Amino acid sequence: MPGPVSRREAVGRIAAASAVLGGAALLTRARFDRGGYDVAALGGQRQVRNFASPPVSALPMMAIAKSSTDPAVLARRAVDALGGMHRFVSRGDVVAVKPNIGWDRLPVHAANTNPLVVAEVVKMAFDAGASRVVVTDASCNEPNRCFQRSGIWRAAHDVGATVILPAAHRFREIRMKGDVLDQWPIYTPLVNADKVINVPVAKHHNLSKYTAAMKNWYGILGGRRNRLHQSIDVSIADLATFMRPTLTVVDATRVLMRNGPQGGNIDDAEDVHQVIASIDQVAADAYGCTLIGQKPENLGYLKLARERGIGEVDWASLPHVEV
Amino acid sequence: MACSHHPEPEPSDLPLPIPWLGKPGPVAALDLAPARAASPTRPTTTVVETTAPASPNPVEKIVPPTAPPKREPPKKTRSKKKKRPGSGIPARPIIRYLVWARRFAQAGFLGLFLFLLCNTAFRGTFSASSETPVRLPYPVEGFLLADPFVAAMTLLSTHAVYRGLAWSLGIVALTLVFGRVFCGWICPFGTLHHFFAWIFPSRYVRGKQRVEANRTHYWQAAKYYLMVAFLAAAVAGSAIGGLLDPICVAVRAIGLGVLPALQYLGIRSANVIADTNVRALQTASDASQDFLSRSVWTPNQLYFHQTWFIVVLFVAILFMNRIVPRFWCRALCPLGAFLGVISRFSLFGMEKDHSKCTDCNLCIVHCQGADSPQGGVKHRQDECHMCLNCEAACPEDVIKFRFLPNRKGTTSVPDLERRTVVATAAAGALAIPAFRIAGWPDRGYSEKVIRPPGAVEEREFLDRCIRCAECMKVCPNNALHPAFFEAGVEGLWTPILIPRIGYCEFSCVLCGQVCPTGAIQKITEKEKMGVGQKPIAMGTAMYDQGRCLPWAMGTPCIVCEEFCPTSPKAIWAEEVEVPKREGHYDKKGEQPKMLTVKLKRPHVDPNLCVGCGACEKVCPIVDKPAVYVTNAGETRSKSNVILLENTSYNRTG
Numbered sequence: 001m002p003g004p005v006s007r008r009e010a011v012g013r014i015a016a017a018s019a020v021l022g023g024a025a026l027l028t029r030a031r032f033d034r035g036g037y038d039v040a041a042l043g044g045q046r047q048v049r050n051f052a053s054p055p056v057s058a059l060p061m062m063a064i065a066k067s068s069t070d071p072a073v074l075a076r077r078a079v080d081a082l083g084g085m086h087r088f089v090s091r092g093d094v095v096a097v098k099p100n101i102g103w104d105r106l107p108v109h110a111a112n113t114n115p116l117v118v119a120e121v122v123k124m125a126f127d128a129g130a131s132r133v134v135v136t137d138a139s140c141n142e143p144n145r146c147f148q149r150s151g152i153w154r155a156a157h158d159v160g161a162t163v164i165l166p167a168a169h170r171f172r173e174i175r176m177k178g179d180v181l182d183q184w185p186i187y188t189p190l191v192n193a194d195k196v197i198n199v200p201v202a203k204h205h206n207l208s209k210y211t212a213a214m215k216n217w218y219g220i221l222g223g224r225r226n227r228l229h230q231s232i233d234v235s236i237a238d239l240a241t242f243m244r245p246t247l248t249v250v251d252a253t254r255v256l257m258r259n260g261p262q263g264g265n266i267d268d269a270e271d272v273h274q275v276i277a278s279i280d281q282v283a284a285d286a287y288g289c290t291l292i293g294q295k296p297e298n299l300g301y302l303k304l305a306r307e308r309g310i311g312e313v314d315w316a317s318l319p320h321v322e323v
Numbered sequence: 324m325a326c327s328h329h330p331e332p333e334p335s336d337l338p339l340p341i342p343w344l345g346k347p348g349p350v351a352a353l354d355l356a357p358a359r360a361a362s363p364t365r366p367t368t369t370v371v372e373t374t375a376p377a378s379p380n381p382v383e384k385i386v387p388p389t390a391p392p393k394r395e396p397p398k399k400t401r402s403k404k405k406k407r408p409g410s411g412i413p414a415r416p417i418i419r420y421l422v423w424a425r426r427f428a429q430a431g432f433l434g435l436f437l438f439l440l441c442n443t444a445f446r447g448t449f450s451a452s453s454e455t456p457v458r459l460p461y462p463v464e465g466f467l468l469a470d471p472f473v474a475a476m477t478l479l480s481t482h483a484v485y486r487g488l489a490w491s492l493g494i495v496a497l498t499l500v501f502g503r504v505f506c507g508w509i510c511p512f513g514t515l516h517h518f519f520a521w522i523f524p525s526r527y528v529r530g531k532q533r534v535e536a537n538r539t540h541y542w543q544a545a546k547y548y549l550m551v552a553f554l555a556a557a558v559a560g561s562a563i564g565g566l567l568d569p570i571c572v573a574v575r576a577i578g579l580g581v582l583p584a585l586q587y588l589g590i591r592s593a594n595v596i597a598d599t600n601v602r603a604l605q606t607a608s609d610a611s612q613d614f615l616s617r618s619v620w621t622p623n624q625l626y627f628h629q630t631w632f633i634v635v636l637f638v639a640i641l642f643m644n645r646i647v648p649r650f651w652c653r654a655l656c657p658l659g660a661f662l663g664v665i666s667r668f669s670l671f672g673m674e675k676d677h678s679k680c681t682d683c684n685l686c687i688v689h690c691q692g693a694d695s696p697q698g699g700v701k702h703r704q705d706e707c708h709m710c711l712n713c714e715a716a717c718p719e720d721v722i723k724f725r726f727l728p729n730r731k732g733t734t735s736v737p738d739l740e741r742r743t744v745v746a747t748a749a750a751g752a753l754a755i756p757a758f759r760i761a762g763w764p765d766r767g768y769s770e771k772v773i774r775p776p777g778a779v780e781e782r783e784f785l786d787r788c789i790r791c792a793e794c795m796k797v798c799p800n801n802a803l804h805p806a807f808f809e810a811g812v813e814g815l816w817t818p819i820l821i822p823r824i825g826y827c828e829f830s831c832v833l834c835g836q837v838c839p840t841g842a843i844q845k846i847t848e849k850e851k852m853g854v855g856q857k858p859i860a861m862g863t864a865m866y867d868q869g870r871c872l873p874w875a876m877g878t879p880c881i882v883c884e885e886f887c888p889t890s891p892k893a894i895w896a897e898e899v900e901v902p903k904r905e906g907h908y909d910k911k912g913e914q915p916k917m918l919t920v921k922l923k924r925p926h927v928d929p930n931l932c933v934g935c936g937a938c939e940k941v942c943p944i945v946d947k948p949a950v951y952v953t954n955a956g957e958t959r960s961k962s963n964v965i966l967l968e969n970t971s972y973n974r975t976g
Contacts, residue, residue, distance in 0.1 A: 104830055106453050115453070140886070142799040142828050143622055145457060148447035149830075157449035165447075167622035169593035169612040206884055206896070207923070226882040226941040230872060264829075264890035 047176045051196040052244040053279055059083040062278040062320035064287065069273050071116040071253040078249065078277035079124055081323045088247045089195055091129035096193035097121055097161065098245075100201045100216055101137040101152050103262050104145040110254040110269035111262050112146070113201040115155035117251040117275060121199050122161040130195075136164040137219040138171075138187045164189045171222035178238025180231045185222035195246040198281065202252040202272075202288045204260030208232050210289035211261060213248045213281040214240040214301055233300030240281060240301075240310050248284045250276040252291055282311025283318050414715045418724070422715045425507065429514040436511035439463040440578050441619050443796040445833055456848065458836060462487075464793050466511065466570045467839040471495050472550070472658040473571075473789055476564045477840045479557035480786040485841040495665060502669040503662045506652060507691060507708030512569035513652050513659075517691060517710075519641050520648035528646055536647050537687045539695045539703055543653045547737050550660035551744055552751030559755035560782065561813055562840065565789025569656050575816065576637035578796040579627040579805060584634075586620040626824055627795065628804035633816070652708070653693050660737070663705035667735035671709075673702045673724050675732035680721045686713035696722055704735035755813065763811030768963065770953035771809045773820035773862045773934065776827060777835040777846040780959050787842035790816040794834035794843055801825035802936065803834060818843075820861060822936020822952050827861065829888035829935055852889075853933075862934030863956040863965060864894070864927045871949035873922045877903035881923050883938035883950050893931035894938060894950075896923035929956060929965050 005013075055061055063081035065074040079085055089095055099113035107114055118135060125133045135156040139146040143165045147153040156163050164170070171185035190196065200216035207229055208215060217239035218225060228235040252274040259268045272291055278284035282305040286296040296302050296313050306313045413419065443463040467473055468487035471494050478484055494505050506513050528536055553564030565571045589612060596608040616622045627633075643650035652659050673696070680698020687697050694706035696713035698721050714722040759765055763772070764781040775794055778784050795803040795818055802825035805816040818834070820827060832851055835843040851859045864883075868874040873881065887894040898921065905916040927950075934952045942948035956965045 104828060142445075142831075144445050144447035145799065145828060145831065148451050148455070148457070149453045151453035153447060153449045154452060163449060164613075165617070165622055167612065167616040168590045168624055169597075169609065169616070172597060207879070207881060224943065224945075227943040229880050229882045229885070230878050230943070232879075259890055259892065261885060262888060262890075264888060268890065 046178060046238075046241055047174070048244060049191050049196075049242060050244045051193075051246045053088050053246050055279065056083065056087070059087070060319045060321045061280055062276065062283050062287070062315060062318055064274060064276050064320065064322045066274045067323055069271075071114045071251070071275065072120040074253060074273065074275035075117045075120040075249060075251075075277075076124065077323045078275045079121070079247070081321050082247075082277050082279070085124040085128040088197070089125050089128035089130050092131045093125075093129070093194040094192075095125045095130040095133045095195045095197060096190050097125070097133055097135045097156075097197045097199055098190055098216065098219060099135065099137060099152055099199040099251075100219065101143075101146045101150050102140040102219065104141040104149055105263060106149055107151050108254070108266055108269070109263045110201060110203060110256045111260075111264070112150035112152065113199050113251045114253050115151035117249065117253065118152050118199055119155040119159045121197055121249055122156055122159045125195075125197065126160060133161045134164055134189050134193060135161040136166065136187070136189050138166045138222060139219075166222075176238060176242045178235070178241060180228065180234045181221075181238040181242070187220045187222060190220045191243075196243070198243075198245040198248045200248070200250055201256075202250050202276075202291055203256035203263070204258050204292055206260060208236065208301060209299055210285070210292055210294045211236075212250045212252075212288045213278075213284045214305065217243045233304055236301040237304035237308060237310070240305060241308055244310075245281060246279075248276075248278045248281045250278070250284050250288050252276060252288060255291055257292055280311040280315075280318060282306070282313055283315035283320075286313045286315040414717070415723075418711055418714045422711050425710060428508045429517065432509045433511045433514040433518075436466055436573065437577070439465060440574060440796065441582070443574075443578065443793060443837060444621050445797070445799050445831075446617060457831065457833070459797070459833065463797070464791075464837045464839045465490075467574075467789070467791050467793065469494050470568060470570050470658060470839075471498075472553075472564065472568055472661045473562075473791075473839065475661060476553065476557040476562045476789065477787055479554055480560055480562050481783070481841075485787070485839070486845075487839060494662075498662045498665050499668050499670070501671045502666040502704060502707060502709045503659065503692070504709045505662055506656075506659050507710040510569055510652075510658075512573040513649070513656075513708070515573070515641070516644050516649045516651050520644035523645055524648070525645040533648075534684045534687045537690045537693050539693050539706060540653075541738075543693060543706060544738055544740075544743075545654050546656050546660040547663070547739050548743055548747040549655065550657035550664075552747040552754075553657050555748040555751030556755050559752040561755045561758075561785050562787055562789045562842075563755070563785075563813060564657055565791055566815065567655060567657050568789060568791070569651070569658050571789055571791040572637070572640075574796065575790065575792040575805065576633050579630045579792055580634035580637060582620055583625040583627060583630075586615075586624055589615055589620075590624060621799075623801070625801050627801075628819075628821055628824070629807040630805065632807070633805065649691055649693075649708075652691070653706070663737055666705055666707075669704070669735075671724065671726050672704055672728045672730075672735075673707065673713075673722060673733060674728035675702060676721050676723075677732060679719045681719055683718060685716040685718065686722060689713060689716045702733045703738070704733050705737045758811055758813035761811060763814055768954075769809050770955070771819065772806065772814065773822075773936070773952060773954045774957070774959065775803055775818050775820060775834045775843050776851050776859050776861055776933075777832065777844040778818075778842060778861075778959055779844060780961070784842050784959075785813065785817075787840040788817045789840055789842075791839060792816070792818075793837040793839065794818045797833045797837045798825065798827075799831060799833065800828050800940075802827050820934075820936060820952070822939035823948060824940075826886075826936040826938075826940040827934075829933070829937075857958065858889070858933050860933045860956055860958045862936075862952045862954040863929050863932045864934065864936075864938050864950050864952050865955075866925065866927065867947075867949045867951065870944055870947065871925070872943070873924045874949075877901055877920050877922065879920075879922055880943065881925050882941045882943060884923075884925055886937040886941045888935060888937055889931050889933060891931065893928050893933070894925050895928060896925050898922070899924055925950070930968075932956070 063078045065078035068074050099118045101112050103111040105111040122133045153163050170188050172188055173183055174186040175183045198213055198216055200212040202212040205211040214236050252272050254269050255272045256263045256269045276284050286302055289296055289299055302313050305311055312318050442461050445457055468490040471491040474488040474491040497504055556563050593608050593612045596604050640651050677698040689712035690696050691710045692706045692708040694703040714724055802820050803818045804821045806814050806819045809819055810817055830848050832846050832848055835845045872878040881896050884894040884896050900919050900921055903918050903920045905918055936952045938950045939948045939952050942950050957963055
């Protein structure tokens with residue numbers, strides 16, 4: 001019954017076969033994965049997410065507010081001394097505020113940033129014309145507990161901030177090309193913004209002695225952060241190289257003096273009543289460590305920061321004011 | 324034919340033999356006339372030639388089939404307007420409303436169950452101050468509290484009714500009035516089966532086969548025997564019946580299997596969408612994932628130890644609906660059996676007028692409980708789910724549900740054999756000692772069985788734990804998992820802490836809040852953290868110094884110390900200077916140089932360690948951590964103690 005194939009049918013079949021082969025070739029070309037060592041060998045410069053604001057000669061680079069016991073007043077005075085939030089935030093900006101919401105601890109334990117300081121920074125950002133202020137952090141403990149019990153969720157929400165809780169879909173792999181931090185999952189809400197304000201808390205840390213501004217960038221990392229402690233100073237320096245914030249506002253109103261970074265005992269923290277605002281995160285840490293009796297030269301990550309030119313360790317040499 | 328032996332039919336309520344069993348002999352409990360029970364060898368629907376739709380003479384009705392099985396479809400003699408198949412007479416309005424009310428109730432209760440299940444997770448809120456204690460806003464364990472089988476089991480094992488379980492009296496009262504309405508109207512697991520039997524029926528089980536599938540089968544008695552065995556096991560000291568309690572099964576399978584799997588798919592699709600680099604898609608995907616992670620599941624992917632086994636059984640039991648609708652409810656459910664036993668006292672029930680039955684079998688086609696709603700046999704009230712489908716479907720007004728019905732057409736006692744009851748009770752009671760002498764918990768106390776904080780002593784724990792998985796679902800850090808065989812066969816699916824997957828959050832007491840039976844006590848944060856008293860310890864951390872970076876490899880680490888939540892920390896570090904070989908081998912032929920490095924080496928203080936497992940969770944050695952928690956030193960045990968000084972219970976703090 002089946003006779004010889006007609007010419008028309010033969011042409012059709014050949015065309016179909018060619019189309020399948022051609023399609024497969026095109027797909028292969030489009031999605032060809034070289035894989036292996038070619039990818040790993042891609043070298044290059046360290047990545048930088050630069051949100052920094054340039055120094056202005058007439059204005060100080062760092063302000064230390066210590067003239068009040070009200071955290072909100074201290075935060076406002078410190079930022080105002082740098083020229084006010086208008087210097088940093090323009091109309092319509094999306095501003096990411098990065099407090100430390102790492103631990104399931106109450107404000108009195110001083111393991112997280114003081115909610116009043118966070119709220120005041122949010123308020124100032126809105127006053128300067130920010131269209132949206134995102135407050136978030138990738139917590140160490142369970143995020144719902146950390147955000148609620150730190151008091152930051154409520155305080156930030158009350159002043160109109162968008163509080164985002166970390167969730168798995170918010171992390172994307174990014175190549176930072178740091179010395180120890182090469183490719184790592186990055187918490188996107190903190191880098192997808194026009195301006196980034198770092199609002200860390202100054203506290204003792206068992207391994208790196210004192211932490212605040214630079215170490216706070218651990219909160220942009222997902223994945224297994226625990227491996228970083230083998231080279232904690234280099235990883236902190238890598239992060240501070242990657243993230244260059246618009247402004248750093250260090251909460252030192254109540255400082256964890258020992259048992260850091262978690263604390264948990266009220267006696268571990270002491271009232272210091274200071275807030276440091278700085279456009280140089282290294283200088284902020286260099287000054288901050290003196291509050292718990294450390295010296296900048298004892299901190300490995302500050303040494304690395306100086307070597308890499310991220311900022312100034314000799315904070316006293318910068319234009320600064322005390323208010 | 325066999326039927327020819329039958330004596331003359333007796334009064335109208337005598338049932339017909341049951342032909343579908345395909346074997347001769349009396350059919351249990353359905354049959355008041357054993358002599359007439361010899362049945363046709365071929366399963367076939369009873370053929371009755373009705374002289375008139377409403378025959379005044381019921382005796383004709385029960386003439387057994389002698390005619391050839393071929394028959395005309397029943398003649399419609401009344402209304403032409405087809406309201407329902409058959410006669411065309413619509414069912415009583417109240418029944419039609421009630422059937423819809425039942426559907427809404429089923430959907431509502433299933434929705435409520437899923438809502439509570441999805442909210443069996445702590446979701447913080449901006450409106451709470453930092454001092455607000457972390458508790459769940461809803462009574463998420465509500466369905467378990469209303470479960471009389473759970474109450475009965477734990478009453479038998481602990482001789483007490485734990486707190487909220489008194490709510491189950493409500494379901495008992497409901498059953499005493501209306502029969503097994505819980506099964507037909509409320510039970511979320513039953514509704515799932517109802518739904519799957521409706522939406523995925525096998526194409527091989529239609530028409531006649533479906534009628535056969537929906538007839539009362541002898542194996543429906545299995546659930547009663549299971550219930551008896553489980554209650555006997557409870558007397559012997561184990562609430563193991565929770566393995567088959569329908570609410571427990573639903574929470575376990577959906578909460579630990581289905582929802583995490585859906586979450587996995589959700590996160591995977593979010594990642595795929597993120598890779599497209601199309602901004603609008605990414606924004607939409609982020610928004611939907613945000614919503615899902617704050618309402619349906621949790622921000623982080625949940626994992627549950629060996630949960631595949633739970634899911635496979637769940638899928639298998641749902642699959643059975645294709646062959647036998649509501650197989651679970653009919654054959655296995657011990658809660659249904661429990662309600663079936665007490666439904667014999669119910670005030671509401673079915674009344675049948677056998678004489679009007681035309682054997683159209685519409686009632687059987689729609690029957691949920693396989694309780695013989697059709698004419699000619701006794702209705703099985705203990706099997707009936709009170710779904711009212713039979714009356715809604717009946718074209719001839721044979722079936723009527725009413726209060727205080729005449730019981731002539733009904734049998735309400737489960738169809739059980741006394742010997743089997745005794746045998747299953749003995750089996751249930753003996754299984755527990757058999758499990759226990761095999762090891763757990765009296766000997767061979769496994770170090771992996773780390774019970775949740777606030778868990779009572781192990782034997783008492785087994786008295787109470789119904790394996791409902793509420794604690795595992797609520798655990799914010801994904802720390803609690805269903806045991807596989809770590810705690811022996813008896814301990815299957817009881818909660819254990821697996822710190823490698825998640826650690827116990829220091830100030831969290833949610834597992835005790837949701838535990839319906841008190842296996843985990845409702846402790847406060849102060850009790851758990853030991854404010855002014857001894858903290859609750861689940862175990863103790865131990866170092867494997869051969870794997871620990873500072874101990875074995877001269878490398879700084881102590882993340883464990885950083886995460887240790889107690890104050891002062893149970894992990895303390897000793898500063899040492901140790902030799903270390905240089906890690907670079909640039910010059911060939913030379914020995915690497917020896918260096919001296921400063922290190923902090925961690926130690927555990929067993930008096931302060933609460934066994935939360937945070938150290939084990941964060942230890943950077945991925946495969947087998949260098950610090951791990953075992954249950955040694957758990958405060959709930961008086962014998963599993965490490966330090967002599969902790970054996971004195973007079974001490975506080």
